[in-house]
Amino acid sequence: MMLRTYKYRLEPNKEQKEKLEATLDTCRHLCNNALGRRKLQAELYRLPITKQWITVENQINALPKQKQDNEYLSNVHSQILQDVLRRVNKSFTNFFRRVKNHEQPGYPRFKGSNRYNSFTYPQTGFKIVGKKLELSHVGKVNIKIHRSLTGKLKTCTIKRDIDVWYACFSVKIDDSLPEKKVIKSAVGIDVGINPLVALSNKEKTKPPKFLQQSEHKLAKEQRKLSRKQKESHNRNRQRIKVAKVHRRIKQQRMDFHHKLSRELVVQYDFITFENLKIKNMIRNHHLSKSISDVSWNMLQSFTAYKAEWAGKVVTFVDPKNTSQECSSCGKIVKKNLSIKVHNCPYCGLVLNRHVNAAINILKRVLIKVGLGYTDLMPVRGLAQDTPMTQEAHDFSRG
Known part of the structure; x- marks a missing residue:
């Protein structure tokens, strides 16, 4: 059921x-x-006069x-x-x-x-x-x-x-969930601000930045709101205008993530994300607005429920050192957020840092289930960065 x-x-x-x-x-x-x-x-x-606690049954009976x-x-x-x-x-x-x-x-x-x-x-x-x-x-x-x-x-x-x-x-x-499909393709996904997602097969998707696109209009309407007299009809009408701008941003974001998550579920049988503590990350005031705009949690939850209905698998792994660890030799190569390329001094691997992290994410979960990275290679090859519109990226086009 x-x-x-x-x-x-x-x-x-x-x-x-x-x-x-x-x-x-x-x-x-x-x-x-x-x-x-x-x-x-x-x-x-x-x-000391009472030790009786109000319950929901008490309130319903009243x-x-x-x-x-x-x-x-x-x-x-x-x-x-x-x-x-x-x-x-x-x-x-x-x-x-x-x-x-x-x-x-x-x-x-x-x-x-x-x-x-x-x-x-x-x-x-x-x-x-x-x-x-x-x-x-x-x-x-x-x-x-x-x-x-x-x-x-x-x-x-x-x-x-x-x-x-x-x-x-x-x-x-009443129907039960579909049987889990035979896993033929697997992918690790590193979520970020730019790119929004990087896949272990080297595909990357740029963020749509809906909040950034509407920031000027939102600021304009909020300034008008701040000038209205409190508890007046004019203020209430302006409050609704501000709320509608926020609603449009939210709907654009949801539409984009629905399309992107569907593409992921259609293309892959086994999908792995990092188990990020997003609430802790938002405390960084320099990144909080950008993190809220890309809404990683929405993408992950949409992908998870779509995969469940399709009989596919979504898992999460510990994010520790996924960007620092070399996906080729396993050595730790320290780098800060400004460094976008993973350049390993031990084995010579040169790779986009987000793709390197995505490969590590996939490797970690495959090791847990007793498979090697080459046992389940992703079905797609190398793709170039693709500019994003409101349409989700069609991964099959590369």
Whole structure:
């Protein structure tokens, strides 16, 4: 059994938009109320008068009484309200897990009107009828089903993205994952800022730099925003303009990585990345913007799930010294980030530093599975650097 998510755009009319906005606002108020009760209980827990902790079951059982006291809660499907309380509980569970693991915890925060953008029908209250999505307490909303939805519907999440609405369906598919294919081609991938990816067969892909392309427009809109009076309608309209620029950059980046990850999965049966600690790398203020723009984690996650569905393999290896180690003789050749060519004084190998790292990445995982580097040579040969547009690089063209 597998779960898959389908995302479709909604086209609600004015009345339906108002109902969707009202539902979001109700969910936000309930979320903040539940969070406030948890915080108050945490303070009382330190006192000798009580040692009873509020649970999600307690809060769900209290919903009928809350509906009597707050009539606006009755305008929202009961399972949506229950899901809101489960979200609050999950945020606290994650908080305590991070504390236990000595990570940066981040205590759950109250949600402002612009920070709560989705609600979920966990089991009932929604139904697809032709080209419409019937939602409890909202009505029949036009939906753009651009691809067929297969499997058993489990949940429906309604999401607001600035001024656009989406329905995200979680679907259970009974079919098992495809059998792992016979590995005929393998590749190691070194991710970087420029090139974005370097493959162990010497192919390289330049980054599209979507943030850099939109930086001037983004700065212009942000300057306008800074001049607007706080809490005014003009400021809110300008805030939406800034958010739309960010949304366009995000969508361009996602589209590019979807295409690039698909090309990788189509061409190779066995794909290996470095297991990078990206959060730590972003702390370098000189590189943080560039690292965020190329979004390595997005590429890796897209490639991983596509490979799983295709019956192929994605693995991760320790990144230590992949750029410093010579892929030919194994000696360590120290070099800083400004040096782009690996020049080994021991064996004489001269190679692009990123390609050298990609070969080491592939070698490490092949050694783990008991294969040599020559047992699974990549299927493509040497390729030149290719300038990138919004189209992902077609590796088959070299």
